[in-house]
Amino acid sequence: MATPFKGILQAHQSALSLAHRALDLAVIAACSLWFAWLQDRLHDSDTWLRLMATVMIFHWLCEYHQLYGSWRGERVKRELMRVFNYWALTFCCVMLADYLLTGPEIVLDRQRIAWFALILFALCGYRLLIRSTLQALRRRGFNTRSVAIVGTGTVGERLACSIAAAPWMGLRLLGFYDDAPQQMALDQLNRRIPVLGGLDQLVLDARAGRIDKVYITLAMSCEPSLCTLVKGLSDTTASVYLIPDVFMFDLLHARSESINGLTSISLVDTPMDGSSQLVKRFEDIVVSSLILAMIALPMLLIALGIKLTSAGPVFFRQTRYGLDGRPIMVWKFRSMTVQENGHEVVQARRNDCRVTPFGAFLRRTSLDELPQFFNVLRGDMSIVGPRPHAVAHNEQYRKQVNGYMLRHKVKPGITGWAQVNGWRGETTTLDKMQKRIEFDLDYIEHWSVWLDLKIIVLTLVKGFVHKNAF
Structure with a gap:
């Protein structure tokens, strides 16, 4: 049976989203045909097949990952990063198809790179232009929406701010509606936001056409009031949005997900889904392959x-937790006389007698980590990510540090955000481990290809030698 609330709870297509679709296809087509004309290949059937494949792949990725929804409440940086990810993935797919169908003579020449860069610039450029124009109009009072917030609790206060x-x-925030208003501290707003009435008054004002959007921030315990309110608002033209108080928790990549038409809200999730996972894996394969080719002789x-300097095997293998907490075998050059891999693992300390003389040099320069590029190539690790800890340390700190195991929502890395910010080496106090986890979770929350590149550059610039590496 169809729900009577579907009309107000389902997002509507906007003219801007339709324009985005048309402009995306037009930009890709125009740039591709211009490049074909420059190469005198405008009448080549391969050109048109490649264009059709490019348009279809990019359009499918954008539709599948809902790029063309409403971006009114989102930062432009997030939209541009998704455009970059989808276009880069499309470009890789087209290049792979060319290689498989045409042969190894297809290379990544300057013209193909220019084609990629021009289309990326155009796709992002017109979005920035539209955004800038709309934002300027909104600041002057055009293209605005009248907003009401239901609930004067902490969530409503944060939403107003x-x-x-x-x-x-x-x-344009009109005010609050609540049957039992609470005292709020809204000093940072520089103006008084009134409580316009209770929930019945909200329905009346919405029916009168005074409100465009209603944001419900009532606690989940107010279910009877919520049902009555939503039923009343279904008789209005206002768009209704529910902001559950679960978002007051410290969430990691919270988002909604549909399960056969039933909407659920994830409280903890990973950023590595869909195209992001493919982009991250492509980045790891390319970078690790290049590095392994360069370090083969030094290894x-x-x-x-x-x-020659100590008895024992060349490599040291230790079980650590990988993606989703699954055990993986991490490779390192052996730098100690012991190979601890049990329930108790003692961290290396300054002037540790277990470290061999040559091993001390390897540890100071982080050269003992080089075999982990094979872990990256295998898919167990990434170039960038939270550093993997020994299983014994995981079991110890997961009981002491809140959110510790969330760092396993992504693959562990050879270098990471915590490491380039100085949080590496022995964790002699619980505060040091908490700080490391804080940076790990910050990396997961704000992951992007650009952040990975930044961390790689910082690792190279700051060098592999660190005062905490011993």
Whole structure:
């Protein structure tokens, strides 16, 4: 049976989203045909097949990942990053198809890179132009929406402050509605936001056409009032949004998900889904392959140095937790006389007698980590991510640090956000581990290809030698 509330709870297509679809296809087609004309290949059937494939792949990725929804309340950086991810993935797919169908003579030449860059610039450029124009109009009172907040609790207070801090969204806050108003501290808004009445008054004002959007921030315990309110608002033209108080928790990539038409809200999730997972894996394969090609000879010399300076195997393998907490075997060059991999693992300390002389050099320069590029190539690790800890340390700190196991929502990395910010080496106090986890979770929450590149550059610039590496 159809729900009577579907009309107000389901997002509507906007003229802007339709324009985005048309402009995306037009930009890709125009740039591709211009490049074909420059190469005198405008009448080549391969050109048109490649264009059709490019348009279809990009359009499918954008539709599948809902790029063409409403971006009124989102930062432009997030939209542009998704455009970059989808276009880069489309480009890789087209290049792979060319390679498989045409042969190894297809190379990534300057013209193909220019084609990729031009279309990326155009796709992002017109979006920035539209955004800038709309934001300027909204600041002047055009293209605005009248907004009402239901609930004067903490969630409603935070929402009001968010709306006031982002005038570019074009949301004009009329006031609050609540049957039992609470005292709020809204000093940062620089103006008084009134409580306009109870829930019955809200329905009357919405029916009179005074309200465009209603944001419900009541606690989940107010279910009877919520049902009555939504039923009343279904007789109005206002758009209704529910902001559950579960968002007051410290969430990691919270988002909604549909399960056979039933909407659920994830409280903890990973950013590595869909195209992001493919982009991250492509990044790992390319970078690790290039690095392994460059360090093959140094690794051979290091292996020889280990065999000549101490008894024991060249490599040290230790079980650690990988993605989703699954155990993986991490490879390192052996730098100690012991190979602890049990229920108790003692962290290396300054002047540790277990470290061999040659191993001390490897640890100071982080060269003992080089075999982990094979872990990256295998898919167990990433170039960038939270550093993997020994299983014994995981079991210890998961009981002491809140949110510790959330760092396993992504693959562990050779280098990470915590490491380039100085949080590496022995964790002699619980505060040090908490700080490391804080940076790990910050990386997961704000992951992007650009952040990965930034961390890689910082790792190279700051060098592998660190005062905490011993």
